[in-house]
Amino acid sequence: MTSGRSLLRFLVIALVTGCGGGGSSSSTGSGIIGSNVPGSNVLSITVNGSLCSPATSASYINKPCVSVTVCSPGAPSTCQTINDILLDTGSYGLRIFKSVLSPALSFTQVASGSGALAECVQFADGSAEWGPVQVAGVRLASEPTVTVPLQVIDPGFANISTSLTATICPGADQSPAAAGFNGILGVGVFVEDCGQACANSPANGMYFSCSGSGCTGTSAALAQQVRNPVALLPQDHNGVIVMLPSVPPNGAAWVTGSLVLGIGTQTNNAPSGVTAYPTDQFGEFTTVISGSAAAYSGFLDSGSNGLFFTPPSPSRLPECSAPNAGWFCPPSPVSLSATNTGSSGSPSGMVPFPIGNFNILVSSYSYVFANVGGSAPGIFDWGLPFHFGRNVYVGIEGKGSSLGSGPYVAY
């Protein structure tokens, strides 16, 4: 596997270099190499860069990629290492397109009554992923392989027609190129992607039982649901740390960093100089932007490529003209700040953040920016820009560390 992985990386780098970018790198843009923490519990991250596939990354800014190894359960030597997996602290569980999986792999279909368990997960950009829930061996970094239900993204699963997909799973991505990734690794604060609500009710809109006659909504026991593989690790299961370097105001072509598994479980993941903010049952805390009285639901989400919030003053943060409407285009860079408060009412801490002109920033050779944002009602989405120049800790529900008991985020 090691040699296969190196070869894959070599090929990806060769492709990136050869094509002069494809959304990842460019001959004139420069990258930033961040912390490369040694250890068997550390995955490399590249934001754009070599772990992101040029085939899926065109015009995709702030895209954090990792690679994971999946194996046939019970056959630990039948494995495949897959890159271009989106690192997402805003979701839970591993999802991989069927079209990038080797036919040599054989996962175990999770049953649902007399049918097969399938899932539709919706994302807030209007997209969705559809496909069966199957049990696979998953290896993160050089951790022991864990056996875990994941989603095989397969828009053709259960032969649901395009029109029916529009009903059961509207917006379902048809390919990695359309989605912008080969898969998603959800390592947020929860163990299951749905939780108790889907165990209790068949009308959850996420889980379906599919047989020859079609698909109908079903409940799914916690152990059957797509699960955050980190939570199943034998030792480093209480959370993750996302470490990414600072990015200058004009951006960078790519950056590298580390995803460290476990919090205070090894010599390389002891918490240092951070404050923990407990989250509620949605993984949310409270965010108040300075200069505004409104309190919004704050959450951490490395899979969001900007900071998304309601501007306290629309005249200071005008939206861009088409085709980038929705992003902010202030005439000159704006310095803002917001106060995050744990869901229990404490602690509180202020976070300064800059917002630059999106149209000007993306018209460069850069793909990675710490200062891009856009409008969204009701929330403060601390997306990837928040992570640059920080070590961001994600504490998994029901598991403890010296920072407290999850769910929490710390930085």
Added chain:
Amino acid sequence: MKRRLSILSVVIALLAAALGPVRVAQATLGENADSVASDRKALSAAAGRSTVRDGYTIQEILSGAVTIREYLSPDNIVFAIAWNGLSNPDLTGLLGAYAGEYHQALQKASRERGRRHYRVKTNRLVVEKWGHMRNLQGRAFVPKLIPPGVNVDDIR
């Protein structure tokens, strides 16, 4: 009014025939308060809280995966809908007479990867979605129907 409803019924019937089991609700956005009850029935949902705010009323509908809030103006017209839950509701029924233009605009909208917010605008309607796994949220409103003094930011 009658004509619009009958066209809608034909569309729904065609959809139902073409798609098999569809969660169909009755017309809502832009309709009067009675449509809250018909939405509830169509979604097999329970009535939730009714909240009176300054200048409008919010009627909640609780369905398994999602809580839908219908915003009623003083003259009992639904001027906005907001929701949150595990999945987004089927908007076709909730948007009523506005569903057609929404789906047309949606087809033209380009995919913006990495975003956690999207907005589809037509000449009469705005539909937005935001949020994240386990708490997907959204709203649909008709700017021209919003009563004077109501802040759009409060529709959520």
